[in-house]
Amino acid sequence: MDDNSSSILAAASSPSGAGGLGFITVHAPATVANLVCGFDVLGLCLHEPYDIMDVRLLDEAKVIVRSADGYPLPEDPAQNTAGAPLIEMLKEVDENTGFEVLIHKRIKPGSGVGSSAASAAGAVVAANHLLGNRFSKEQLIQFAMFGEKVASGVKHADNIAPCIYGGVTLIRSIFPLDIIPLTTPDLFVTVVHPQIEVKTADARAILKHNVLLKDAIKQWGNVGGLVAGFLKEDYELIGRSLEDFIIEPVRSMLIPGFDELKKRCKNAGALGGGISGSGPSVFMLSKEEKTAQDVAQIMADVFTHLGIDFHTYLTKINGEGVMVQR
Numbered sequence: 001m002d003d004n005s006s007s008i009l010a011a012a013s014s015p016s017g018a019g020g021l022g023f024i025t026v027h028a029p030a031t032v033a034n035l036v037c038g039f040d041v042l043g044l045c046l047h048e049p050y051d052i053m054d055v056r057l058l059d060e061a062k063v064i065v066r067s068a069d070g071y072p073l074p075e076d077p078a079q080n081t082a083g084a085p086l087i088e089m090l091k092e093v094d095e096n097t098g099f100e101v102l103i104h105k106r107i108k109p110g111s112g113v114g115s116s117a118a119s120a121a122g123a124v125v126a127a128n129h130l131l132g133n134r135f136s137k138e139q140l141i142q143f144a145m146f147g148e149k150v151a152s153g154v155k156h157a158d159n160i161a162p163c164i165y166g167g168v169t170l171i172r173s174i175f176p177l178d179i180i181p182l183t184t185p186d187l188f189v190t191v192v193h194p195q196i197e198v199k200t201a202d203a204r205a206i207l208k209h210n211v212l213l214k215d216a217i218k219q220w221g222n223v224g225g226l227v228a229g230f231l232k233e234d235y236e237l238i239g240r241s242l243e244d245f246i247i248e249p250v251r252s253m254l255i256p257g258f259d260e261l262k263k264r265c266k267n268a269g270a271l272g273g274g275i276s277g278s279g280p281s282v283f284m285l286s287k288e289e290k291t292a293q294d295v296a297q298i299m300a301d302v303f304t305h306l307g308i309d310f311h312t313y314l315t316k317i318n319g320e321g322v323m324v325q326r
Helices: 003-013 083-090 115-130 137-152 160-165 200-205 213-232 235-241 248-254 258-267 289-306
Strands: 023-033 042-058 063-067 098-104 168-173 178-182 188-194 272-275 282-286 310-316 323-325
Touching: 023 115, 023 160, 023 188, 042 115, 042 160, 042 188, 042 213, 042 310, 063 083, 083 098, 083 115, 083 137, 098 115, 115 137, 115 160, 115 323, 137 160, 137 178, 160 168, 160 178, 178 213, 188 289, 213 235, 248 272, 258 272, 258 282, 258 289, 282 289, 289 310
Parallel strands: 063 098
Antiparallel strands: 023 042, 023 323, 042 098, 042 168, 168 178, 188 282, 188 310, 272 282
16 A cells, blocks of 8 residues: 555544544445447446545645556546546535545446446545535536546436436436436346457447437337336336347447357346447346356356456446445
């Protein structure tokens, strides 16, 4: 542990933190965005993996963000996915206050499971607790989206919203912001992260700017069916609706073995799934844990055969979101 890490963690040795200032630790979880057919409007929260973030209140108006594990982070907080949201938050705080953040990065950036969103959401949730919870969840999302803008150049909330609300969320609108929390289904989620790089900005750049009306109609039907499936807890409807005619056919070309993997997982009993966010991770939903385990083995077999290193996670949908550790 370096000196910077020691200085922040020392603040936790007393209930009020170093010098009487507040200190808090949060677990900021990974998320799956898009949910196949809901590009930029649907997302769900996972129990694992998650980042651990230690946040301390400062008595001066500045933001400091440091890495606990040596992972390189931008030193300028305005160019950091955790720092930029806190800068925006401080603009709404009429007092001489700042934040120091130490990030234990367990969600690898570029993995497609909301690494930047975890940093942004975790930072604002922790800061809000230190400020006495003066901001609403929607306000926290507004701040956190500045972190997503740093990461991809675009403000979007499909990872941020489930990370803050927990469960499954629908982003009906960004401007103005309108978030609808949906029923959290009791489903298992299997995720594989092949060790290849797919940058969010690059994955957005290859998308088509024009969509055929017939494809849009199919997509709208699937988004409506998926939302209805979550609300009714109709797992067969969820499975039928996990189909994408617009984004996945393009982005899947960036992920070796994707078509084979998806076909084999569904044949093994998975409800369905697809690319997590912009990739390269792929997720599958299953009703039974045994099915989810079989899916994990299929994922391992596919990428082992291709000679690509990978990590797999077998988890469930997290109904809480960012968790505060007192």
